[in-house]
Amino acid sequence: PALAEDNNRSRTMLVSRFRSVLEERQKNATGHRGLSPSGEAAADMIGVALEAVKRVEERSHVSGAFTRGPHETDLGYPLTVIEALAFSANLTELLGLKWKRDTPNGQNFIHFAHLVLTEGYGSAKSLDFYFRAIQYVSIAPVDLGWVNEFIGTALTYAVGGGLHAYRKVPKEGWGYDASFSVRALPDPPAGKPLVVGLISDWGCGTPASDAVLAALATHSPDVIIHLGDVYYSGTPAEQREFWLEPMLKTFGKEKLLLQVPGNHDYYSQGGAGFFEVIDDLRHQNASYFVLRGTHWQILALDTGLLNSVNLVPTDTMTFLTQDQASWAKQQLEFGKDNGLKTIMMSHHQLFSRGESVGVANAALNEAAFVPDELHGTYPWLWAFNTKSEDLPGNLPPDVHPAVNTRLLSQFPPELLEGVSAWYWGHEHANMLFKPYAGLERGRLIGNACIPVPKNLDRYATSNSIDAEPWGGYAETLPDSRIGTGDNFWNNAFATVTLDGPKATARYFELADKDATDGSGPTWGSATQYYEEEF
Ligand SMILES: [Fe+2]
Ligand SMILES: [Fe+2]
Structure with a gap:
């Protein structure tokens, strides 16, 4: 009491x-x-x-x-x-x-x-x-x-004065330390390829999240990466109960357990909860990281930080703070120079066919970043000085572009050229896109637990976003769409198996089924809905 x-x-x-x-x-x-x-x-x-x-x-x-x-x-x-x-x-x-x-x-x-x-x-x-x-x-x-x-x-x-727990890339000379937060891809078990398990928007702590994790575990991944969003707002308790504990219980500490933050992970206490759990594990020391092997590198980014304001309805497009953008560029160039194939990952999407990624400028959102800028959490966000008309697509300021043009200006087509695939979440849906906006394989895998009612058309395009500069809406690959259960759109996850220079990506879905005793939906095992090689 x-x-x-x-x-x-x-x-x-x-x-x-x-x-x-x-x-x-x-x-x-x-x-x-x-x-x-x-x-x-x-x-x-x-x-x-x-x-x-x-x-x-x-x-x-x-x-x-x-x-x-x-x-x-x-x-x-x-x-x-x-x-x-x-x-x-x-x-x-x-x-x-x-x-x-x-x-x-x-x-x-x-x-x-x-x-x-x-x-x-x-x-x-x-x-x-x-x-x-x-x-x-x-x-x-x-x-x-x-x-x-x-x-x-x-x-x-x-209470927190608007400060976030982000850790910027350390300075090195005039630039940033490219060796920061880089670690080796683990060695797979003898004679076996390396399996990377991918889930996103998974931190619900519900029976659906439990079922998705159990299904992923049947593929014995060596590395498990969560692309962010622990709900409702990434408090330390939620990070612990909905991410750290189930991960440790399912995979143990010897598996590499990693995550990048989404918007929700930064909603409470400036993201303190996210950093508390990654510090507990000590598998990563920042909210972005590189895993580097002999044929592949995985580049995972923190796009959550600059989408962490949730008091106004209009989002500004998220992007990377200068330290991280410069660090990421160095990783991509390193990959090119050394003949490595790169897989990118982030919480937020580079583009969408059904949801707004935000607008270039909005006064209240921009003001919300001032405390961090003054504090030096990250370098001053000069990016806001570039207006919508001067970003790729040259759209008027009130238009919501289909492509996140701020991210695109940080990752122009010539930089994305060596990127095999980019996995993201944020939208609670799953879409495997045809090449678009300079990216060969955009892969949305954002529905690992959120119940999205099945009567909603999840693949519909949105009239309120402008896809004209990119030749129309992004399209999904033939036969790549997920299904629905008794109540909701299926929850899903992916595995990427790295075997020498070859990657095989497999996509799985779980349907909900109403229990006969009226206790509500249940989730069984997963089935594969798509497979591709790159
Ligand atoms: Fe989400
Ligand atoms: Fe999100």
Whole structure:
């Protein structure tokens, strides 16, 4: 009871701090109203977030009843219960929220509300169903646990002064130390090729994440790389429970366990949790790294840092800070000079066919990086001085390009020439692209745990992004698309087997199946949906 009281008190403090930050932001954003579409949208969205905070404050008496690991569930569950009850009683329509009821997701929320009413708020059945079918759903009706992203980001600024835990590349002479964070690819077991296991957007701590990891383990990978996003907001507890512990339990410490951060990993305490767990393992000393062998090198980048602001609705395109961009360029040139083939990896996509990668400039986002710049977390972001019109594609400032033109200007086609494939996540989907924007193989593998309702067309192109300068939308390879289960799009992962100069990439998917006892979706073993050599 003392602990619950303590939790309650710290949550109340947290929420009230969050509210004052939001109110401050609302004042600023209102000042931007009419000046820009992003200022307008920011003001609107902050208003909605303030509404949510008010609801948490009003309902605080129902929370604290239980905890499952980090504080996140403590906040997300009560809010989502209220929402599901309102939705099942048609009350959300009174608020003007016309969410579809006849979808797998809508049906799950109605079933959840029914369980809460019949089995009880804190019953094992209600909780279990929440973990299997509701938690992390981000298509309406949504899991309101996502409010933690905003709280995490707000606290980074309100308490942490807006500083991030990033570690820049050490200086060497006039440039940066190219030998920093480079290690050898491990030797495969005698007579066997090296297997690299790849997962992205996997840190949910749900039955789906457990199933994906178990399926990956059947391929006995020698190296396991997570391309980022531990949900909801990468707190130290979430990093430990949702990444480090399951990884160690499944693979043991002798396997090379690595990760690069996504946006979520930087949302709480400036990313302190991400660095805590990599320091525990000591398999990497930065949020970016190179694994170098005799035929191959893997270049993994931190694109999460400059996409870590989650208080405004318009993203600026993420890119690499100057230290890392210069370091990465040296790695690619080293590869070319030494006849190595390179596989790149990052959380964020170089391009998309269905989602915005952001715009070039947005005042609030840029302002959010000033504390780090003043502190010297990384060199000053002069990149923002280059305006949209002067970036590849030469698009007007309010256009969302299909290609992240800031990243593209850091990795122009001539630099990407020696790159065999670039793996990324961030979008909760899986797409294997035809050559596009100077990249031979763009590989999106971003759905390792997030439940994406199957009625959503995941392969649809977006009207709000401009793909014209690159000859239209990026296309997927024939017969390379994943399927759906009873409720959601399949979760997926990949393995890349390195055998001398030959790489074989295999792509696997897991479908959800409704349990007969009504306890919600279950995940079995994986099946391969694509294979390629490069
Ligand atoms: Fe994600
Ligand atoms: Fe992400």
